[in-house]
Amino acid sequence: MRNVGIEFGTLPLACAPGLAPHSRHDPVSILAGRFALKPMIPAPRILLFDSGLGGLTVYREIAKARPDAHLVYVADDAGFPYGAIEQNRLVARVLALMEHLIEAHDPDLVVVACNTASTIVLPSLRARFVVPFVGTVPAIKPACAASRTKRVSVLGTEATVKREYTRALIREFAAGCEVTLVGSARLAGLAEAELRGSPVEDAAIAAELAPCFVANAARTDTIVLACTHYPLLIERLERLALWPAKFIDPAPAIARRVVDLVGPAEARMPSAPATAIFTSGRNLSAALVANLSRFGIGEIATLEAFDTPSLSA
Numbered sequence: 001m002r003n004v005g006i007e008f009g010t011l012p013l014a015c016a017p018g019l020a021p022h023s024r025h026d027p028v029s030i031l032a033g034r035f036a037l038k039p040m041i042p043a044p045r046i047l048l049f050d051s052g053l054g055g056l057t058v059y060r061e062i063a064k065a066r067p068d069a070h071l072v073y074v075a076d077d078a079g080f081p082y083g084a085i086e087q088n089r090l091v092a093r094v095l096a097l098m099e100h101l102i103e104a105h106d107p108d109l110v111v112v113a114c115n116t117a118s119t120i121v122l123p124s125l126r127a128r129f130v131v132p133f134v135g136t137v138p139a140i141k142p143a144c145a146a147s148r149t150k151r152v153s154v155l156g157t158e159a160t161v162k163r164e165y166t167r168a169l170i171r172e173f174a175a176g177c178e179v180t181l182v183g184s185a186r187l188a189g190l191a192e193a194e195l196r197g198s199p200v201e202d203a204a205i206a207a208e209l210a211p212c213f214v215a216n217a218a219r220t221d222t223i224v225l226a227c228t229h230y231p232l233l234i235e236r237l238e239r240l241a242l243w244p245a246k247f248i249d250p251a252p253a254i255a256r257r258v259v260d261l262v263g264p265a266e267a268r269m270p271s272a273p274a275t276a277i278f279t280s281g282r283n284l285s286a287a288l289v290a291n292l293s294r295f296g297i298g299e300i301a302t303l304e305a306f307d308t309p310s311l312s313a
Contacts, residue, residue, distance in 0.1 A: 040263030047107040052080040054229030055113030061255035078280040082116040083159030138226035141173035147222040153212035156226030158183035188229040197287025213242040275299040
């Protein structure tokens, strides 16, 4: 069954300092705020940020919604995976990196296309910077609303499913559904490997996916993809599913939220060139360069004049 992008309902995804409280890390306040930019920003500058390549799934939807936008995609691959970095060090790392990026690119909007960074760092980002941020949250509420069998699985990284934030979302929004948390140690890395040109066997993906399918009194019928890397593998996830299920990809809803803030594209506006920036300085494989081109990214750069290794775990 094709993956489904569903609205997050009433859960808002952006704010700016002074417009929403940042002291509580509950499911609403961490991604909350009622902040609106101008009704229409022609050719907005939008910065998308992730620890690796997973945010490309969000980039793709935003590029469709605002093809005129000047998009800069930043992959902090020197810090991938973020779940392996101690929390305080991760906050320090992302704040310092974001300060450099905002100064260099002056974006109208920043999209944090990473569940881990959104839940841990987003309140600090909003407290530090004036630019509005759009975050990423596991789509538990819409998944539970859509489930007919009331059996939902949340497939995320090990760090995401262990986090109290995720469990609080379940307590607040499960609405009578039985929710199974499935932490995958390998799936994000497998998605990265595939995009970089290293073949990944079906068996490796199937092993990470299988725990999502629970058959007790009823079968799991809805699976939340709680890591932006996972939709990179959506065709294989659907093919390897033990039975038909809906896969909930948050990217379309995030793109709609971006359009809410910057306005829709003007008719017949040309596509703007997009840039990808990597922090590790490692050479990119030919396969990855080709895949980035298929996403519409034509320019690739390495972040300079910033000491990322000193912030690494």
